[in-house]
Amino acid sequence: MNWLKPSWQAVLAIVLCLIAVALGAMSKPEAAALADPTASINYPYLGTKGLMLGLAVVAALISMVRMPSVAEAVVLFIGAHLVAWLLISGITGFEGSALAPYFLLLTAAWLLGWRCVAVLSGLRPIAGWLRTALRLVIPAIFGAWILIIWEAVTRGAGIPFILLPPPSAIGVRIASSLPVLGADVRQTIFKAVLFGYVVGSGAGFITAILADRVPFLRRGLLPIGNMVSALPIIGVAPIMVMWFGFDWQSKAAVVIIMTFFPMLVNTVAGLAASGHMERDLMRTYASGYWPTLIKLRLPAAAPFIFNALKINSTLALIGAIVAEFFGTPVVGMGFRISTEVGRMNIDMVWAEIAVAALAGSVFYGVVALVERAVTFWHPSVRGG
């Protein structure tokens, strides 16, 4: 038995496939066709049912043979995703007619995918670029499977479109309404978020330097800043809308208030981060307050400041979108979400959320990249 290397995922996948075969029809039309062999009823998986089941079983069996992990992962990857693709493409036109074997087969394919990820995360490649690639591929497969299961379940079980549209429909919606989405992004992100983010973070930074210069201010502002960070600041949104009107200025004001305090608290903490030794060294150089600040304490505070910038990137988006729930001109991401929800165009809402997620990740990613470039000397960056 030296050549055999069983895994519970593969064994379970085979068992599920066998149960699926035993149960017979995979969809209601197929059951009807089986019940009445003389009538010609078109049903899904006319020619591919055997292929799918066979593929899943064969991939599971091969994966249990002792062989290099890479080969095993490749076999599992191809098997799992081919089965999933056949499953999803086969149900087209027969949405909502799937029976138990459909879901069993989906589970079997998912188990193979899981096994694939498990094998991949067991790999310890030596080359650096391979390790990076693996670090990207593993979560990518996981994310892909969330989408696959979402797509297969919503279409197989015929979940009402209003409840949860399949990802493919959301993708189509994004592609078909790019101009609208673009206008919303321009209104919400390029006007409200960026302006508010820059002004709020800048004001927080300047206040922190001021507080650093005046110890009385620091002792008073720091506890207040810490407390404010726990408060639901988002509640000022209606007030800002009353003051600054419906356009982007009121959203920018909310963003300014939301981003101010994290920046203040983190910068003050960061300015205290430089060690006594270094500060003493600066004093022996007869360096005054400002040279010490610029040459020693601000660089030492950089990791803290970037931490605040990262926190603020998310807060700014949330602030602008939620503020739009309280009233906007007829454009903007928050406006689109709240009106399309009212009109039950859930796919448009999902499209907007996908765009918001993408924008948030890009925003965060840019800040993180700038951080790597600026704090190249910091152990967390140097260590890779």
Add this chain to the structure above:
Amino acid sequence: MDTFRSKLVPVTSILAGVVVLWYVFAVILNTPFQRDLDTRANTTPGTVEFIGKTLSQPKPTMPAPHQVAVNFFENTFLRPINSNRSLVYNAWVTLSSTLLGFAFGTALGIVIAVGIVHVATLDRSLMPWIIASQTIPILAVAPMIIVVLAAIGVTGLIPKAMISTYLSFFPVTVGMVKGLRSPELMHLDLMHTYNASRSQTFWKLRVPASVPFLFTSMKVAVAASLVGAIVGELPTGAVAGIGAKLLAGAYYSQSIDIWSALVAGSIVAALLVMVVGIAGRLVDRAMGGRPA
């Protein structure tokens, strides 16, 4: 105590400065509207009288602190608790979904963290998504969850609690993963020499080591949970709760109501964070923690 006293004077003086500034801004911001009223009524009040009027408008642009305080006091203590104008009632509505969502979120966060620490596959595949999800403006999903769940007949507490759960489990997961991994190699090796099983190592070393991390992240989570509950009350013109008060105030320009709802929300938030902090300290002491 010394640090407390050294902070007390600066904090109170800054807060006093905020109140003074608030009055100044209230006068400045309410002036145009008051001028308008006066020219229409053909009156020319003196300066003191004019300032007094700007601070007592029924729907001011910027309510004065004492107006907010009076409104807050009336709506908190003078109204029957079950009336839907009572802030206590509205705060309770928000608080109940906050607590439910917070409980679920904490439980979910801990379960996911335990899974991530023990299953390598989950660590490599799920953890990056959890971190990436921090960068996404999740609150945007709130109206959809409310409306979609209402469409299939789920209304009331559960949808709001779901949003709170969603917001509060991230901090707990990240904090717990850090906490469960915080035991040093030396301690893990010690458990190894004791021939401790995986579950013994977990319960006797990893869990106690993670408790301080848990409470720190729970403080963040409870604040996020409250924000989730408030935002969850915004769509569908929610009936009760602090978020509904905010929205109603925005619709009818009842600025004083908005401000007192905001004060109520802040008090609830401060109390929640304080309770979690005290619970953390009690648990720490019960487990034999010594102040460093």
